Amino acid sequence: MGEAFLAVKDIYKSFNGQKAVNGVSFTIDKGEIFGLLGPNGAGKTTVIRILSTVLAADTGDATVGGYSLRKNPAEVRDLVGVCPQDLALYEDLSALDNLIFFGQLEGLNGREAKAQAMSHLALMGLTERAKGKISKFSGGMKRRINLAIALMGNSKLLFLDEPTVGIDPQSRNNIFETIRGLRDKGMTILYTTHYMEEANRLCDRIAIMDGGKFVAMDTPQGLKRQIGDPDKVTLEDIFLKLTGRSLRD
Amino acid sequence: MKQLRNIWLLTVKDLKLFASDRGALFFAILFPILFIVLFNYMMTGVMGEDTRLEINIATQEPAGGISYQLLAAMETKDDATLKPGEPKIIWLKDYEQAKQDVENKKLSGFIAFPKDFSEAVMIGYGTSLEVIFNPNNTQATAALEGVAQSIASELGAAQVVNDAVISLLVEKDLLSPGTAGDLGQSIRALLTRQATTSDVMITFSTQTAGEVKAENPANFVVPGYLVMFVFFTAAFSASQLVKERQNHTLERILSSSANRNAVLGGVFCGTAAKSLIQITIFWAVGILVFKMDMGVSPLAVILISILMIMVSSAFGVMLATMVKTERSASSIGVITSLILAPLGGCWWPLFITPKWMQFIAKITPHAWATNGFNKLLVFGSDFDSVVPEMLVLLGFAIVFGLIAILRFKTDAE
Structure with missing residues (x-):
């Protein structure tokens, strides 16, 4: 075990009396990619919204880089970058304007924001489209911009909420390579996805969540070992075994 | 910050x-x-647009009378020549029709020269201008009465000057009382002719009290x-x-x-x-x-x-x-x-x-x-x-x- 950059302790959150997050605790080490899997409505996005200070937990707390969510939300915000599940972009602005705007909100000055924006656009293979309006971009390009915005600033912890939904294999591969590159540079990443293969390839550890709780947490190999030979069992097998086969809304 | x-x-x-x-x-x-x-x-x-006052005038005289010459001189022939505040004079050719129009409220009112206007002016026995108006339209009535008085006083002044000149000539023995009547008629005819050929039989003066101007609708x-x-x-x-x-x-x-x-x-x-x-x-x-x-x-x-x-x-x-x-x-x-x-x-x-x-x-x-x-x-x-x-x-x-x-x-x- 390395140094825990994110430590979550007993977080609860209810909406209209219904428990969305029901006592979640976990840690993520610095430079680790932590996968959070779960069916629809399991509470994954609510956890991310709480940890990024958009929502306040009913009870419990977490620390990011030693700063408490409750006591030091501003410091926590400075350390985290969020790539939301939905495309959070201004369609009528250019890619560059989107990146610069969010970069400046992360505390960069104009020059720094532009330099970082161009660097991230290059990373995503979108330098040529820097001045193009987002509304003219394909789904894959929008996804890449959505991720590039999360990288703006000086974040140390990234929350990536299903960043590869609905995109082609090329864009997905580009995003994977970017995420691995970030990990290699010491970025801590919390990654949620419905794609088991993705989680298997990318994540150092995985938690499976259902009904607002963690039902399992281990390395991909460790999880598979729980129900059989890790070379024969897939993550999907363990996922379905733990969360059931009934359909979710 | x-x-x-x-x-x-x-x-x-x-x-x-x-x-x-x-x-x-x-x-x-x-x-x-x-x-x-x-x-x-x-x-x-x-x-607050400045709507121009219109004065309607008609005559009961047969064609050729002095009132015809007066009306021809007074009538506004070109609206563009009117000064700000100056009323437009309209000659109503048909007295009976004009009267009917007032009764039917199509016309606010008008001034009419009487049938004996020429005879009265020539002989100098005096006559009256008729003002026919719709009693509900007090503004138009006041304007018509004002114009009628102006016409009467202009003609009256000419009569006074005429009588004064003849009296002076008789008093100074320059004219015998017997021929004074003929001379009076000749002078009246001359003055009337002068009045009917002049453009300034009646003049209208407009004064602005304070800075009154039409409201610019843009301000509202x-x-x-x-x-x-x-x-x-x-x-x-x-x-x-x-x-x-x-x-x-x-x-x-x-x-x-x-x-x-x-x-x-x-x-x-x-x-x-x-x-x-x-x-x-x-x-x-x-x-x-x-x-x-x-x-x-x-x-x-x-x-x-x-x-x-x-x-x-x-x-x-x-x-x-x-x-x-x-x-x-x-x-x-x-x-x-x-x-x-x-x-x-x-x-x-x-x-x-x-x-x-x-x-x-x-x-x-x-x-x-x-x-x-x-x-x-x-x-x-x-x-x-x-x-x-x-x-x-x-x-x-x-x-x-x-x-x-x-x-x-x-x-x-």
């Missing part, structure tokens, strides 16, 4: 979005200007539509915040260094900046194109404009915190704007509406803003007279702003 910078960044972002949206630019700036041009044109003449139209469209734009800005919530950019902003107050401040300032651009353009068009007069206190006009921006922006933010979808934000924006604008006197001056309507109007910020502008630009009031309007507008801004702050705090959760 950090949050002030964030407010600035959010404001600039809003302005960029506004500038990139051609539809929004059309509806916020070009459409209102077209509206103002149209209504300014329609209102021209409604507010521009502020009214300015208030309406600034509120309209602010109400539509409400949908921007809802859109931010729906497309998750709000969530992204809230996970950055910007806190909730900065987001709220950014939305408020973004809306206010758009309104400021609108107002600056409207006033510039009003002054440069419609020759609007800023009244005796341009400072008060500017202050009311700024307060109105604050009220409308706070209203927009408050609305944004009350609706859940972009469609409902737009619908409520349109409905509130279309109800509050006429109620608040943006479409017509409140001072021409019934008292009860003026009373109800006071619940709208529109009424206080338009009332303030009307006082300054239409009635020429000074700064002190619009202080109550300014205070009420400030009150509206504070109330709307507080509601927005309280609701946004809980709403974001």
Whole structure:
């Protein structure tokens, strides 16, 4: 075990009396990619919204880089970058304007924001489209911009909420390579996805969540070992075994 | 300091979005200007246009009489030659028809020369001009009587001069009393001929008391539509915040260094900046194109404009915190704007509406803003007279702003 950059302790959150997050605790080490899997409505996005200070937990707390969510939300915000599940972009602005705007909100000055924006656009293979309006971009390009915005600033912890939904294999591969590159540079990443293969390839550890709780947490190999030979069992097998086969809304 | 910078960044972002949206630019700036041009044109003449007085004159004399010569000399042949305030003289050729028209209220009234006018003038026994009028039209009656008296006194003066000259000649033994009558008739004929060939049988003098001029309709139209469209734009800005919530950019902003107050401040300032651009353009068009007069206190006009921006922006933010979808934000924006604008006197001056309507109007910020502008630009009031309007507008801004702050705090959760 390395140094825990994110430590979550007993977080609860209810909406209209219904428990969305029901006592979640976990840690993520610095430079680790932590996968959070779960069916629809399991509470994954609510956890991310709480940890990024958009929502306040009913009870419990977490620390990011030693700063408490409750006591030091501003410091926590400075350390985290969020790539939301939905495309959070201004369609009528250019890619560059989107990146610069969010970069400046992360505390960069104009020059720094532009330099970082161009660097991230290059990373995503979108330098040529820097001045193009987002509304003219394909789904894959929008996804890449959505991720590039999360990288703006000086974040140390990234929350990536299903960043590869609905995109082609090329864009997905580009995003994977970017995420691995970030990990290699010491970025801590919390990654949620419905794609088991993705989680298997990318994540150092995985938690499976259902009904607002963690039902399992281990390395991909460790999880598979729980129900059989890790070379024969897939993550999907363990996922379905733990969360059931009934359909979710 | 950090949050002030964030407010600035959010404001600039809003302005960029506004500038990139051609539809929004059309509806916020070009459409209102077209509206103002149209209504300014329609209102021209409604507010104090100088309508020219028309004097109708007829004669009962047979053709060839002196009255015919007088009427030919007096009749206005070309309206363009009339001086400001000078009445138009219309010769009614058919006395009976004119009388019928007065009875049927088609004509307000007319002056008529009697059948024996020529004979009476030539012999000098005196006669009367007939004034036929509709008793309900007191203004026209007064004008007709005035003109009739002018004609009578002109002719009477000629008679007096004639009689005085003949008396003097008889007194000085230069003329025998027996031939005085013939000479009198000859002089009367001469004077009458002179009068009928002259263009100045009756002259009209017009005096202006004080600086009275036709009201420039732009002084009412521009502020009214300015208030309406600034509120309209602010109400539509409400949908921007809802859109931010729906497309998750709000969530992204809230996970950055910007806190909730900065987001709220950014939305408020973004809306206010758009309104400021609108107002600056409207006033510039009003002054440069419609020759609007800023009244005796341009400072008060500017202050009311700024307060109105604050009220409308706070209203927009408050609305944004009350609706859940972009469609409902737009619908409520349109409905509130279309109800509050006429109620608040943006479409017509409140001072021409019934008292009860003026009373109800006071619940709208529109009424206080338009009332303030009307006082300054239409009635020429000074700064002190619009202080109550300014205070009420400030009150509206504070109330709307507080509601927005309280609701946004809980709403974001």
